[in-house]
Amino acid sequence: MDDRPDRDKRPSPDALLKAAEQETRGRLKVFLGAAPGVGKTFEMLTMARAKRQEGVDVVIGVVETHGRVETEALLAGLEVVPRRRVEYKGHTLEEMDLDAILARRPKLVLVDELAHTNAPGSRHPKRYNDVEELIDAGIDVFTTLNIQHVESLNDVVAKITRIRVRETVPDSIIDRADEVEVVDLTPEDLVQRLKEGKVYLPQQAERAVRHYFLPGNLTALRELALRRTAERVDEQMVDYMRAHAIQGPWAASERVLVCVNEDPSVAAVVRYARRLADRLHAPFVALHVETSASQRLGDKERDAIAEALRLAQRLGGEAVTAPASDVAGGIVSYAEQNNITHIVIAKSRRTRWSELLRGSVTHHLIRRAGDISVHVIAEPPGPEVPESQEREAVETAARPASFELGAYGVSAAMVAAALGIGLLLQQWLSVANVSLAFLTAILGSAVAYGLWPALFACFVSVLAYNFFFLPPLYTFSIADPENMVALFFFAFVALIASNLAARVRRQALGAGQRAKVTDELYQFSRKLAAAVTLDDLLWATSYQVALMLKVRVVLLLPEGDSIAVRAGYPPEDALDEADLAAAKWCWLNNLPAGRGADTLPGAKRLFLPMRTGRGPVGVVGLDSDRPGPLLTPDQRRLLDSLMDQAALAIERVNLARDVDQAKIAAEAERLRSALLTSISHDLRTPLASILGSATSLGTYGKSLDDKAQAELIRTIQEESERLNRFIGNLLDMTRLESGAVEPRTDLVDLAEVVGTALERAAKVVADHDVAVDLAADLPMIRCDPVLLEQVLFNLLDNAAKYTRPGTEIRIQARNVGGGVRLDVLDEGEGIPLGDLERIFDKFYRVHAADRKRAGTGLGLAICRGFMAAMGGTIVAGNRVDRPGAVFTLMFPAQAEDAAGRERAA
């Protein structure tokens, strides 16, 4: 119909994707039978044995032999995975052990009776869910199914056999099957087998079942099974042709739309649409048009609509709710925008009178549908045969009664006011015009309170107008026929006007509600944009969801290889085991789990994945005290849009965090490379001198004069010492960074430490004048003498490096108010102002123009680290009396100690 890409001969991406998925998944083979007893299990076992012969690893997950000897004989020699026992209400039920099979990982597993409902408390409510998990895990599955269990054929079968089957399997699982084999038996043979007692029948249902096995029924069922299989084969062929870009005769652009309303029988219409869509190879969409009238629907009707939309989703369709002013217009405009080719609608069960009064949607639709085919389906009389597996009754709180006394009171008051004004005005105006005052009151009532109060106002107005203004006055009778006509028209106009006004009001209310939702969504996105930390974001999200959907919310984010609760409203920090299992399953499989979902429905909460285009980011868990389904389809869609926004925001925060981490990593990398440069330079330079000198001595030792030999030996010695200092620095730095520096804090004589530092540094400062000026009144200081000696050595080494030979290096110490202050002053060029702090950074070196030797970039960093470890400080500055640097160490004051007193004594 339109230009779909099928026209070009490239393989369709969807078809290719499907084929690719098939390769990692296990293969599913369904043995489909028209009725029980046709021999599906027997056929499945026979095939399995053949596979076994071929060497395939086959196990039996679950097979029901129902005591049939031939079938049991086939079991011999096949491995059976023991069933799991489940205690339920005092009975012991045996169920297939899904986890055992997953752990066993056979190539092929046999799972009988696909439509089986699992015992409560199992991971999945239905056996077909188990089978899907097995296939997803890459295990091939053989399974059996009777045609009456297929969801889309459910009501057809019910009609044929007058028995509604409680256990259904969605059509999608048959569509997913890689192979469907029909196990066929003529009705005559089957009836014969039944008579011979070869068909297993549950005792209690015998009478009903006998009806089921009437030859006429069996023929119809058999035809259904064969036709369903043929349809599937057709689909497979289409898939194949699409994947291989073979031009085919399929109508690529057919689209089916089914209209959903609150009628309880709407499910049958949805199923019809699915069958139609199947035959057309078309997608289908279920549409509910929300008009102003929808606002007045009760909860029961809303639930019926929600259930029909969910049914459509289960059947593989799309569910949409669209607002419009009238139903037919809404359907047509949606259909036109979405290239719908077929519209399915139920034949109205309204009375002719009601149609006349309110118009027929069907008629409007057919008139306005243009070239879209409209299928009008006869609805079954009365509500559908109730499904045995009834969904829980939705016991939501009753809506507040729409009868509000206040509205009627005020409406009456408005009419009374109109009466007063009318009595006043009638002195100047004609009686006919007085009616306008009443009309105003009626319209006011309609706008303020809606239809019913307006009708009430209308009635009262007519009475009052008659009583007070139409002769004979103060009676309810009317003398003048002309007035009679006028009153009639007044009543008519008032009715129409109040109706219109009330409709406007409803639409305004609806628009207001939608605007409120839109506004809340907007506010939410602003809040998310403003949230900087992940915690803010999660809190805002859980609060907003809780507020808008009136539920309790928890948010879970990945932590390690699992997930954990990160936020909740109301706050919640732990989940019970069932909930945690459901949340984990949801996270791992990216599918809903828990309450109301297909997996682990026993959990208290419903868990839904939060995801962005880049993948899942977390899980949201919802619950409330209301029984029944947590969310209506509207709320589900609202939740989806909230979660989409939240997921994007979470991803944004995560990305920002990743960027920060990358920055930190880059800084660490810069330091590491500086360290490597430093090490390679500072280790290699002295080593080069040592190796060079040693090889010179070794090779030419004898031919060198004494002076040259002494020179080489001195080089080796000095460079070894330099190397030793550098390695010492590296070790000190490593000890500092690993936290291995544990200063011993003794009371130490500063003069003594200065002495040992000078002794060690004698060679380093040999070319400089060293002046020591220690005050006589210095107290003992509490420090580690080994570390302090290293600090002083590094400062002397540093001063010697950055100043000219022959200049003075002065060490002076004073007792100042807060403790002892020690300065190391040199006569160099001083330190650039911007570098005063940075020189204490690791690997930072001031680039002096005429520097003699590169520093290691570690000495001062070690000084600061050691001083901090001892509880002191070190700062750098420039001298004020002359050019030159000064390093100042401060040691906090010590309490006067016993030793001092003894010495004084």
Added chain:
Amino acid sequence: MTGAAPSSVLVVDDEPAIRRFLRTGLEVQGYRVIDAADGTEALDALRRSAVDVLVLDLGLPGIDGFEVIKRVRGGGSSLPIIVLSSRTDERGKVEALDLGADDYVTKPFGIDELLARIRAALRHRLQQEGERPVFKSGDLAVDLVRRIVTVRGEEVKLTPREYDLLRLLVAHAGKVLTHKFVLREVWGGESDVQYLRIYIRALRQKIEADPERPRHILTETGVGYRLRAPD
């Protein structure tokens, strides 16, 4: 070395390069060198041969240096032991000295440094056998019989405890003495290291020409003190 029989040194280190360099350096100085690569070999060598000095690395595979010291001293031997240790390992040095080692040299070291320690250790052993009445080192002289201390020929007045401290240092001249050892010998072990620091400061004021850069009483940071031996 003077005298008839050369002194024999047992060198224990797991690094072949260190053993080679020590053997060369010591043999040039006239010592007889025996070497061992680990504690077990060292103890065997001590049983088999007469050894005058033990040069012992602390970080040995198997039986480590500390254990060797314990066994030597446990057997009642007063064999001089010089420990080779690394910088930043003050605790290891102190522990070895407290176990009975006589002295230590910090790796890396020059051969002259080690030779000075060996000489001091051997001299100390000889002194114990026949104590000299007057100790002289540079401008310092201590008459142990008359209890008179002179610096550059002038008598210096010492308090009794200062004298006890100086006498202890003189008795072990050239050898490092740990704080713990000195405190035990002079104060009976009931005092704190800061008393010792105060007395050392006082003593330096009296006998050193420049107390800030002492020439006689040397500080071994984090370990103890050493009186410079006469050359």
